[in-house]
Amino acid sequence: MLGLCFIAILLLPFKPDITSKIFNFAGILSVLIFLSSPKVYLKNKIVIVAIPLFLIGITHLIWVELYKTSDTIYRNVYHGYFQMGKIALFGSFILLITHNALKNILISKLHLITATISQISILGYTVYQEFYLHIPRVELAFHNASNATGAAYAMIFLSLYAQFIFLSYCSRIKYYLYSLSILITFFCVVLTETRAGILLYPVISLCIFFLYFRQNKNLKLKFVLFPIIAALIICAIFSETIIQRMQSASNEIIAYIKNDSTSTSVGDRLSMIQTGFYASNGFLWQSAEERNSKIIELAKNDKRFAGAIEHMQAHLHNDLMEELSTKGWINGVLLILLFYFAIFAYGYKQAKNPFILGFTFVLIGLGLSDTLIISTQVSLSWILVLILMTSCFSSRLKLS
Template sequence: MSFCWNEINSGIKSLILILCIFSLMTLSLWDDVATKFLHAAGIISALYFLVTPKKTITNNPTLLIFISLCLLGIVNIIWYSHYKISGSVYTNAYRGPMETGKIALCSAFIFLVLFAKNEMRTKIKFGKLILFASLATQLLFFAHAMWQHFYLNVDRVALSASHATTAGYIILFPSLLASILILKSDLRHKTTLYTINFMLSLCAVIVTETRAAILVFPFFALILIIMDSYINKRINYKLYYFITIALLAGVFSFKDTLLMRMNDLNNDLVNYSHDNTRTSVGARLAMYEVGLKTYSPIGQSLEKRAEKIHELEEKEPRLSGALPYVDSHLHNDLIDTLSTRGIPGVVLTILAFSAILIYALRTAKEPYILILLFSLLVVGLSDVILFSKPVPTAVFITIILLCAYFKAQSDQCLLEK
């Protein structure tokens, strides 16, 4: 009976992991399908939990992650249900947090089930499977991005997303995942693989013209090398050399695109210094200000927020750059959450990712997970990441698979003893 249960347990967890891998690999071509795979994995995980609650919860190191993500998802869905009215002009903006809430709930159950104390007894080497799936995903990102940019003559590549900015973030997090997995793997020629992945990912990010992603990816790719050198107490000079060459080659190959975006940034800052916020950067800074000035501690509807923003703009016309965005979001995760779901939403968001941070350091003992968390934090300062479906799917699926990779490697070691 015990043997039968172990087989069923491993089979269900294997299915959940495979669905997560499919979610990662479909991000480039069909981001909506990627979300559906994540939902399916979450539903199976929830059913598994309902059948075996005691076995799943007992000594589970991800219990805090589960609770915080569940609360975050529930608050988002309650907010949507309470404030959304039929025929609202802000329907799409309401759906963003609601979709994120569903993804958070699914991710909560996936964490709870996949990272329970009992190891997976399976012949499938999921560590290697996650690694190769990640590398294949990077090839898909690069091929799709280059096809759109050069063959279809698309200036700002959007992949399968509705906006190029979204595509930039969809590429960013799996690219960092692949970088971490390459360094942690036992593959030969890791230096060459890391350099190739860096080059392909950088080119794919550049053609989306997403400034935050263009800056964040090479920065954290370099931080990752420094971290790896420190942990292993060995400096790979060849990797530093190759990455420098790859960075210069990528910048040179798309120098016109990069120069145009840098000139736009400079012009935006000059306009902002003259109280003109009707630019990309100026509008963001105006949105941050109006978000902090119009928030409600316990949350509010988008209609109420828009009303407050219009009233504020009449008193302070320099904030007019924020007006075109009142029907979407305020381009900063915490400020946008504060202006809609109030202080509870902000607290639960911080708690959820703090729980993942604690798991990374105390249980998994893998500081590499911090690369994903800190990149999420940095990008979240200039845009809304936890909104709608594609980017939250990319964020949670990369974190889940990175944690799953480390657990799979640990379980494999236990089985081989």
């Protein structure tokens, strides 16, 4: 099962459609394996994460079954929920199976090889798109609604996995590999020009390393400085791009506050957050048609909400507001918050690992500016990383 996950995550930046097929196949196998001995797998500590993920998947699929019609004009909304429903459902079973899988030196080496290849391949593909194809914003193979933004989020999650594996390596070279991963990923994320990623990635990476340092207080100062220097190097090289993107975000916020009707990325997101809240049906479910008709009415009464209309045919760019607007407070918002808490609790109590905690904060942080629990390709990236990282904790085997 882990072998399929290794292959899937390596193909994700280049062939996300093939990754999806491999993941679905792994999911079907995991369901069959689980059914052969459910009591054994339900004893896994990872069950606290698997259960809310399973519930997210089931409720997504039920919602689609209840409300989707053959003549709907909001096919993309239902498609997103259906795809994520499958991913969450299969992911919950894969989590249980891989967490119970046999661990040995070979598996540990495969983790290291996979992490290394993923970082090298992402760097190579980014350089190819930026300097050979001259694509304005690097997007890897995410040629759909996600584009550059989805590529940036996938880069960040894959980097967390690589950093986690590198720091598990029993050699001092691990600190160089870790710092190099920060350097590579920050470089690639900046070239996607995704503001949320540019802001969040260095902060989360350094916070994770600080937590790691607290667990390893005998760490030499030079190794502590390496990741900080790596982040500063990228900030210095791309200072003009970073400043320009941050200034653009500031201007968009000011324009939104001044009630400017011009459509902007930040302004549209703020519109979607508000309309998602106002268009909800409280504790009850509602169809995409009902939700979107309410958003249209809101936009008629307040032109600041017009930006939400442009995006409501896909999603509302915020996990909590998207879930609230379709599935209500309990099956939507509360279930997502329960999933966040489950990952955090597992990372803090069971795994006792800063990378699981960091993963949780990245999932929450990026989920406030986009939908990570609806987008197929981005969802595959974080769920594969979660599976591979948690699979390492059923034994304390370290790489040598």
